[in-house]
Amino acid sequence: MKHNFGAGPCILPAIVLDQAADAVRDFNGIGLSILEISHRTPEFEAVINETQGLVRELLNVPADYSILFLQGGASTQFSMLAMNFLHQGKKAAYLDTGFFSLKAIKEALFFGEVDIVASSKDKNYYYVPVGYQIPATAAYFHYCSNNTIEGTEMFSHPASSVPVICDMSSDIFSRPIQVADFDLIYAGAQKNMGPAGMTLVVVKNNLLEKITAEVASMSDYRIFRDNNSMFNTPPVFSIYVAMLNLRWLKEKGGVTQQEVENIAKSDLLYTEIDRNTLFYGLADPKDRSRMNVTFKMHDPGLEAEFLDFASQKGIVGIKGYPSAGGFRVSLYNALPISSVEVLVKCMQDFEAKNLNQKVSLENKVTV
Amino acid sequence: MKHNFGAGPCILPAIVLDQAADAVRDFNGIGLSILEISHRTPEFEAVINETQGLVRELLNVPADYSILFLQGGASTQFSMLAMNFLHQGKKAAYLDTGFFSLKAIKEALFFGEVDIVASSKDKNYYYVPVGYQIPATAAYFHYCSNNTIEGTEMFSHPASSVPVICDMSSDIFSRPIQVADFDLIYAGAQKNMGPAGMTLVVVKNNLLEKITAEVASMSDYRIFRDNNSMFNTPPVFSIYVAMLNLRWLKEKGGVTQQEVENIAKSDLLYTEIDRNTLFYGLADPKDRSRMNVTFKMHDPGLEAEFLDFASQKGIVGIKGYPSAGGFRVSLYNALPISSVEVLVKCMQDFEAKNLNQKVSLENKVTV
Structure with a gap:
C-alpha cells in the first residue's frame, strides 16, 4: 500500500x-x-x-x-x-x-x-x-x-x-x-x-x-x-x-464536500508541522495552501533520514521541488485522510526516535 | 470480434x-x-x-x-x-x-x-x-x-x-x-x-x-x-x-517486416476493388496508399446497404470522410490480414447477393 x-x-x-x-x-x-x-x-x-x-x-x-x-x-x-x-x-x-x-x-x-x-x-x-x-x-x-x-x-x-x-x-x-x-x-x-x-x-x-x-x-x-x-x-x-x-x-458530494475533506486533511498536517519540534512550515500561515504543504527540518541533516524512514511506511512523493528543498506534501482530492494520518504518525515516530537517540547520546556523554 | x-x-x-x-x-x-x-x-x-x-x-x-x-x-x-x-x-x-x-x-x-x-x-x-x-x-x-x-x-x-x-x-x-x-x-x-x-x-x-x-x-x-x-x-x-x-x-521484425505485411494487406484489398463489379478505387493506381484505401460504389444508392451488411460482420470504421463520401478503409500496422480477408469476402458476398437480386428482379420483369 x-x-x-x-x-x-x-x-x-x-x-x-x-x-x-x-x-x-x-x-x-x-x-x-x-x-x-x-x-x-x-x-x-x-x-x-x-x-x-x-x-x-x-x-x-x-x-x-x-x-x-x-x-x-x-x-x-x-x-x-x-x-x-x-x-x-x-x-x-x-x-x-x-x-x-x-x-x-x-x-x-x-x-x-x-x-x-x-x-x-x-x-x-x-x-x-x-x-x-x-x-x-x-x-x-x-x-x-x-x-x-x-x-x-x-x-x-x-x-x-x-x-x-x-x-x-x-x-x-x-x-x-x-x-x-x-x-x-x-x-x-x-x-x-x-x-x-x-x-x-x-x-x-x-x-x-x-x-x-x-x-x-x-x-x-x-x-x-x-x-x-x-x-x-x-x-x-x-x-x-x-x-x-x-x-x-x-x-461523493462535489466540490463542497471535497472542500470539507481538504480542510480536514491540511489542518491535520499543518497542526503536526507546528507542533513537531523537528519541522517548520515554509508558507506564511495566512496563505497556506490546502493542496501543497511545504516544510523543512530545523536540522537539514536529518531530511534524508526522514525521507527514508517515511518511504519504509509506503509514503512517496514528499520530496520538495529541487530548487526549494525540504518537503512538499500534496493533498489532492483523491488522497484519503488516512494517508495523512499515516504521515503525521510517521512524523511523530521520527520525532520520538530522534529524541530517544538524543537522550541516549547525552547519557553516553554524561557517563 | x-x-x-x-x-x-x-x-x-x-x-x-x-x-x-x-x-x-x-x-x-x-x-x-x-x-x-x-x-x-x-x-x-x-x-x-x-x-x-x-x-x-x-x-x-x-x-x-x-x-x-x-x-x-x-x-x-x-x-x-x-x-x-x-x-x-x-x-x-x-x-x-x-x-x-x-x-x-x-x-x-x-x-x-x-x-x-x-x-x-x-x-x-x-x-x-x-x-x-x-x-x-x-x-x-x-x-x-x-x-x-x-x-x-x-x-x-x-x-x-x-x-x-x-x-x-x-x-x-x-x-x-x-x-x-x-x-x-x-x-x-x-x-x-x-x-x-x-x-x-x-x-x-x-x-x-x-x-x-x-x-x-x-x-x-x-x-x-x-x-x-x-x-x-x-x-x-x-x-x-x-x-x-x-x-x-x-x-515482430520492425518496419521491414511491417512493410511486407502492409503490401500484402493493401494488394489484397485493391485487387478486390478492381475485380468487383460494384466498387471502384478513387486514387490513381500509381499513387495508391497502403494505409488508407479509398473507394466508392458505381451505384451510390447501395453504399448505406453495404455499410450495414459489413457492420453485421463486425467491420467498423470504413465510412469515407464526410467531404469525400464513399469508403475509406485504413490498414494500419496493428490490423491483421485476416481482417482484410473478412472485408474482401464481405465485398464478394455483397456482390453475389446483389447480382442474385438483379437476376431475380429481371426474371420478375420478364414474367
Missing part, C-alpha cells in the same frame, strides 16, 4: 483507475478499446459532452462561458493567452507569486508588455502580496491561485475592472469558486482532474469576442469553442479519465 | 492494450498507476528514454537528429514549424496533395509567404503531382507523405536543395524510410505509433541552429530538445503506450 503525496501527475481514485483499465481493454462493451476509437464516433461525442457537463455542474459554470479541452499543459496557456489577449499597445497586469507565475510572465513577454503589480519574490514567494492596484488600462490581470512549489494559495483576489485570467492548475475542483469572478480559468488536468495530457479552459464568451489578433488555428480559443474542442484529434483517453474522475467527485 | 478499419485514433495490438490496462492498475508492480506517477521519477525517465531509443532503432535515425515528444497533434505542427523556420523575407515551398496539406499551408500563412509548387486539387487530390521545381531560395519544402482522406501516398520525393519537412502522421513506422532525406519529420501518434495525445518530431540538429525567430517556449523545438521533452509535464500515458507499441513492432 502506497501513500502517494506526489505533486502531479498525482494520485487518482482507485475506482477511477479500475474503470480506466477496463476501458483500455473494452470500452463500454463495444469490443474496442477507448484507445482505438475515433473521436468522431457517437461514443466519444458522448464522453466529451458528459465531461463538459460535469465541469459545468461541479463548478457551477454560467451559461455564457465555454468549456474547452486543449493539449500542451498550463505552460502552453502561458503563451496562448497572451497571444490572444495581449493586444498591441496594451500592457497586461501580472501578480508574481512563485515559480509558475514567473514562467507565465516570461512567456507573455514574447507578445507584449507586462506590468508586475506585486511580487513576493523578496521572501522566496512564501507569502501572497496584498494591497496592490490593477491598472484600469491593463489588457487583463493574471494570477495563479495555488503555487504548487511554494505552498501558498489565494482564497480571494482583488476586485478588477479588467478581465481576470487565472491559472488554477493545482486547486481547481478542490473547493467551490465563483466562476463569474473570472473571465478565463485554465488548468492542466494532472492534479485534481485527471491524467496528464489535457488542459481545461473555462472562458467567458464575450472575452473571445474581443480577440483582434491574428492567431494560428491551434492557438485560437474560438476555434476550440466552435469545434467542440475537436478541430483536430483531442487527447481522447485523458478526457475519458477526467470524465470518470469528475463522476467520482460528483458522487 | 470487431475488425477495426478506423482512420485514427485506430486499432492497436491486443497485447499492447492488455499491457496498457495492467499499467493503469499497477505500473511495473510499484504499487502506483502509470497515470499517477510524476514525470520526474526514474521510472518515467526510463520510459521516455526507451521510447526514444525504439524510435531511433526502428527508423534508423542518425545520431545528429533529435527525437522529441510534443502535444497538440500534427495540426499544432502546421503552425509551429512555420513559426520556427519561415523567417521573414523568405517563402516556404509546399506541395498541395490533399485536405491536410492544405491545412498546413493555411497555418503557414499566419507567419509568412507560401509558394505552392504543385497541387492535385484539379482532380480532387486523387493523384500526386510530379515534375515540379522547388525554389532554391525557399525557407523549406513541406509535404505530406500519406494523404489519409484521399488515399494517396508518396514513396519518393524530389531532390531538394532546401530543408525538407514532412508530415508522416499516417504512414510513419509502416515501412523503412531514409531519415537523412529529411530535416524534420513529424507525426501525430494516433495511427501507427500509439494513442492520441502525443506528436513525434524527428529533427536534424543543425536545422535547429538556423532558428532566429523569437518563439515562445512551448513552440520552440530547442526547448523540447534541451529538456528531453520534459520542459513541462509530458503526455505520460501516451508516451508509455507508444513505447509498448514500438516494442511490439520491434519484436
Whole structure:
C-alpha cells in the first residue's frame, strides 16, 4: 500500500483507475478499446459532452462561458493567452507569486508588455502580496491561485475592472469558486482532474469576442469553442479519465464536500508541522495552501533520514521541488485522510526516535 | 470480434492494450498507476528514454537528429514549424496533395509567404503531382507523405536543395524510410505509433541552429530538445503506450517486416476493388496508399446497404470522410490480414447477393 503525496501527475481514485483499465481493454462493451476509437464516433461525442457537463455542474459554470479541452499543459496557456489577449499597445497586469507565475510572465513577454503589480519574490514567494492596484488600462490581470512549489494559495483576489485570467492548475475542483469572478480559468488536468495530457479552459464568451489578433488555428480559443474542442484529434483517453474522475467527485458530494475533506486533511498536517519540534512550515500561515504543504527540518541533516524512514511506511512523493528543498506534501482530492494520518504518525515516530537517540547520546556523554 | 478499419485514433495490438490496462492498475508492480506517477521519477525517465531509443532503432535515425515528444497533434505542427523556420523575407515551398496539406499551408500563412509548387486539387487530390521545381531560395519544402482522406501516398520525393519537412502522421513506422532525406519529420501518434495525445518530431540538429525567430517556449523545438521533452509535464500515458507499441513492432521484425505485411494487406484489398463489379478505387493506381484505401460504389444508392451488411460482420470504421463520401478503409500496422480477408469476402458476398437480386428482379420483369 502506497501513500502517494506526489505533486502531479498525482494520485487518482482507485475506482477511477479500475474503470480506466477496463476501458483500455473494452470500452463500454463495444469490443474496442477507448484507445482505438475515433473521436468522431457517437461514443466519444458522448464522453466529451458528459465531461463538459460535469465541469459545468461541479463548478457551477454560467451559461455564457465555454468549456474547452486543449493539449500542451498550463505552460502552453502561458503563451496562448497572451497571444490572444495581449493586444498591441496594451500592457497586461501580472501578480508574481512563485515559480509558475514567473514562467507565465516570461512567456507573455514574447507578445507584449507586462506590468508586475506585486511580487513576493523578496521572501522566496512564501507569502501572497496584498494591497496592490490593477491598472484600469491593463489588457487583463493574471494570477495563479495555488503555487504548487511554494505552498501558498489565494482564497480571494482583488476586485478588477479588467478581465481576470487565472491559472488554477493545482486547486481547481478542490473547493467551490465563483466562476463569474473570472473571465478565463485554465488548468492542466494532472492534479485534481485527471491524467496528464489535457488542459481545461473555462472562458467567458464575450472575452473571445474581443480577440483582434491574428492567431494560428491551434492557438485560437474560438476555434476550440466552435469545434467542440475537436478541430483536430483531442487527447481522447485523458478526457475519458477526467470524465470518470469528475463522476467520482460528483458522487461523493462535489466540490463542497471535497472542500470539507481538504480542510480536514491540511489542518491535520499543518497542526503536526507546528507542533513537531523537528519541522517548520515554509508558507506564511495566512496563505497556506490546502493542496501543497511545504516544510523543512530545523536540522537539514536529518531530511534524508526522514525521507527514508517515511518511504519504509509506503509514503512517496514528499520530496520538495529541487530548487526549494525540504518537503512538499500534496493533498489532492483523491488522497484519503488516512494517508495523512499515516504521515503525521510517521512524523511523530521520527520525532520520538530522534529524541530517544538524543537522550541516549547525552547519557553516553554524561557517563 | 470487431475488425477495426478506423482512420485514427485506430486499432492497436491486443497485447499492447492488455499491457496498457495492467499499467493503469499497477505500473511495473510499484504499487502506483502509470497515470499517477510524476514525470520526474526514474521510472518515467526510463520510459521516455526507451521510447526514444525504439524510435531511433526502428527508423534508423542518425545520431545528429533529435527525437522529441510534443502535444497538440500534427495540426499544432502546421503552425509551429512555420513559426520556427519561415523567417521573414523568405517563402516556404509546399506541395498541395490533399485536405491536410492544405491545412498546413493555411497555418503557414499566419507567419509568412507560401509558394505552392504543385497541387492535385484539379482532380480532387486523387493523384500526386510530379515534375515540379522547388525554389532554391525557399525557407523549406513541406509535404505530406500519406494523404489519409484521399488515399494517396508518396514513396519518393524530389531532390531538394532546401530543408525538407514532412508530415508522416499516417504512414510513419509502416515501412523503412531514409531519415537523412529529411530535416524534420513529424507525426501525430494516433495511427501507427500509439494513442492520441502525443506528436513525434524527428529533427536534424543543425536545422535547429538556423532558428532566429523569437518563439515562445512551448513552440520552440530547442526547448523540447534541451529538456528531453520534459520542459513541462509530458503526455505520460501516451508516451508509455507508444513505447509498448514500438516494442511490439520491434519484436515482430520492425518496419521491414511491417512493410511486407502492409503490401500484402493493401494488394489484397485493391485487387478486390478492381475485380468487383460494384466498387471502384478513387486514387490513381500509381499513387495508391497502403494505409488508407479509398473507394466508392458505381451505384451510390447501395453504399448505406453495404455499410450495414459489413457492420453485421463486425467491420467498423470504413465510412469515407464526410467531404469525400464513399469508403475509406485504413490498414494500419496493428490490423491483421485476416481482417482484410473478412472485408474482401464481405465485398464478394455483397456482390453475389446483389447480382442474385438483379437476376431475380429481371426474371420478375420478364414474367
